[in-house]
Amino acid sequence: MKRKWKSAWVIGGSTGLGAALVRKLAVNDVLTYVSARNTEALEVLKEENPSIIPFPLDVTDPDSCVHQVTNVIKANNGLPDLIILNAAIYSPMGVAKFNAKEISKMMNVNFLGIVNMFSALLPHKKTEKQVTIAAITSPSGWRGLPGGIGYGSSKAAVINLIESMKGELDGSGFDLRLVNPGFIKTRLTDKNNFKMPQLMSPDAAAVKALDGLSGSKFDLCFPNPFLFYLKLLRILPYSIYFWLMKKIVDKKKVL
Numbered sequence: 001m002k003r004k005w006k007s008a009w010v011i012g013g014s015t016g017l018g019a020a021l022v023r024k025l026a027v028n029d030v031l032t033y034v035s036a037r038n039t040e041a042l043e044v045l046k047e048e049n050p051s052i053i054p055f056p057l058d059v060t061d062p063d064s065c066v067h068q069v070t071n072v073i074k075a076n077n078g079l080p081d082l083i084i085l086n087a088a089i090y091s092p093m094g095v096a097k098f099n100a101k102e103i104s105k106m107m108n109v110n111f112l113g114i115v116n117m118f119s120a121l122l123p124h125k126k127t128e129k130q131v132t133i134a135a136i137t138s139p140s141g142w143r144g145l146p147g148g149i150g151y152g153s154s155k156a157a158v159i160n161l162i163e164s165m166k167g168e169l170d171g172s173g174f175d176l177r178l179v180n181p182g183f184i185k186t187r188l189t190d191k192n193n194f195k196m197p198q199l200m201s202p203d204a205a206a207v208k209a210l211d212g213l214s215g216s217k218f219d220l221c222f223p224n225p226f227l228f229y230l231k232l233l234r235i236l237p238y239s240i241y242f243w244l245m246k247k248i249v250d251k252k253k254v255l
């Protein structure tokens with residue numbers, strides 16, 4: 001970690017990438033607040049390192065978001081230097097498994113959860129210091145991918161939300177960032193039934209994310225070259241893009 005944050009808050013930090021971020025920050029002497037629904041998992045993290053302080057939270061509950069923002073500000077004497085919006089859920093979904101309830105759940109946690117957090121955080125934007133707020137998004141939000149119905153939409157919505165707010169918030173004290181990791185081995189990707197290129201451990205992904213956040217780049221993407229090629233998909237004309245997607249659909253035979 002190149003930059004020294006004094007304090008950080010990871011929302012969605014009980015497992016996977018979030019827990020790895022919490023551990024990495026805390027061993028680097030960053031006072032680390034952690035939120036998620038699973039209070040037992042948060043207590044386990046706290047026992048590992050006294051620099052980890054749990055604030056249980058369900059991001060789908062707007063009142064709880066306001067309540068915990070107030071509590072963290074009180075505990076930290078102001079907002080933490082780094083806030084990572086990491087909470088998300090995932091159900092793999094192709095057309096054959098199209099499920100409005102599941103899509104609604106993913107939108108509710110992955111997108112509206114971040115909306116709820118911003119609604120609670122924005123009244124505090126005129127901070128004396130700079131507060132970096134990073135949303136963990138996904139390349140599935142860059143362009144629609146087979147098998148990613150709903151999840152990709154929720155991530156595209158997050159990217160669009162952050163892009164929409166960045167211009168107005170620059171100079172306000174809130175420094176907005178996007179973190180787009182490739183595949184990470186967690187309970188989330190354990191649901192995938194295909195080979196995931198350049199699969200990372202949560203630890204490796206946390207190191208990459210924190211190194212990137214130490215710098216000033218808005219849109220962090222790793223690992224390469226996988227993410228470089230995925231990013232190229234964004235600028236392909238639809239005719240070539242759908243020709244490629246059809247090949248993936250035929251090969252996967254899961255949709």
Ligand SMILES: NC(=O)c1ccc[n+]([C@@H]2O[C@H](COP(=O)([O-])OP(=O)(O)OC[C@H]3O[C@@H](n4cnc5c(N)ncnc54)[C@H](OP(=O)(O)O)[C@@H]3O)[C@@H](O)[C@H]2O)c1
Pocket residue numbers: 011012013014015016017018019035036037038039041057058059060085086087088089109113136137138139180181182183184185186187188189
């Ligand atoms: N794994 C990948 O390959 C990959 C790739 C690209 C992007 N991402 C993104 O990286 C982030 C972390 O994913 P992961 O793979 O580490 O998944 P994970 O292990 O399932 O972790 C998700 C975290 O979100 C929390 N969460 C879920 N619903 C919540 C809610 N309603 N309120 C508060 N917290 C909630 C979970 O805690 P509780 O269940 O305790 O609430 C957990 O701590 C996600 O944003 C994901 O979309 C993952």
